[in-house]
Amino acid sequence: MNEILSTADLYDERGDELASIALQFQDLGGHSSFSGPVRTVKCYEDNALVKTVLGTPGDGAVLVVDGNGSLRTALMGDMIAESAVANGWAGVVINGAIRDRLALAKLPFGIKALGSNPKKSTKTGRGEVDVPVVIDGVHIEPGNMIYCDPDGILVEP
Ligand SMILES: O=C([O-])CC(=O)C(=O)O
Numbered sequence: 512m513n514e515i516l517s518t519a520d521l522y523d524e525r526g527d528e529l530a531s532i533a534l535q536f537q538d539l540g541g542h543s544s545f546s547g548p549v550r551t552v553k554c555y556e557d558n559a560l561v562k563t564v565l566g567t568p569g570d571g572a573v574l575v576v577d578g579n580g581s582l583r584t585a586l587m588g589d590m591i592a593e594s595a596v597a598n599g600w601a602g603v604v605i606n607g608a609i610r611d612r613l614a615l616a617k618l619p620f621g622i623k624a625l626g627s628n629p630k631k632s633t634k635t636g637r638g639e640v641d642v643p644v645v646i647d648g649v650h651i652e653p654g655n656m657i658y659c660d661p662d663g664i665l666v667e668p
Contacts, residue, residue: 517544518660529658529665534647536604536623536664539612540592544660545602545621547573551653554638555579558586564640565591569600573621573657577644578607582625584632585610589618596620604657604664606646623659 522529550572552560561576565587574595578586587603589611595603602621608628609615615622641653649666651657656667 518658518662518665521658521665529667530649532647532649532664532666534606536625538622538661539609539615539624539627540602540620540622541616541618542602542621545573546656546658547571547601549573549575549651549653549655549657549666550641551575551577551644551651552638552640553577553642553644554586556581556584556632557635557637558591558632559634559636560638560640561586562591562594562634563636565595565598565600565603567598569595569598571599571601573601573659574603575644575646575651575657576603576605576607577646578605580606580625582608582628584608584630585628586632587622587624589614592618592620592622602659604646604659621659623664
């Protein structure tokens with residue numbers, strides 16, 4: 512995202528055309544302002560799909576991971592995040608937990624997540640890729656634009 516245009520400025524310009532996610536995510540990456548077209552993974556305490564998708568070219572997209580809000584296992588750590596950076600992803604929004612906070616904070620990457628847990632996720636590959644997801648009542652589809660900064664998250668349908 513253009514660092515000058517904040518989500519608050521964007522909201523003032525566009526209003527309720529943009530959906531705002533009220534859930535209070537933490538900013539855990541080295542970039543706290545980021546935006547891009549959405550791709551999605553829906554999974555539950557299993558991060559094999561997150562790893563696979565972030566290991567493919569991101570072309571500036573933001574991966575929205577609907578982990579159903581579980582804080583019991585980490586859906587991303589420093590290795591997966593480093594691969595995402597190398598593959599050109601702009602960032603991730605994880606409705607769930609991450610781990611390796613200290614390393615993630617140093618990466619040139621946007622990360623919003625609910626919190627952290629050192630416990631690994633399973634890796635069975637269960638879940639879905641590029642399906643519509645709902646986070647805190649906001650419907651998010653692959654291809655929507657998402658704008659993130661320290662104030663919050665706006666989704667453009
Ligand atoms: O492998 C995992 O489940 C997550 C992780 O620790 C990493 O990305 O480094």
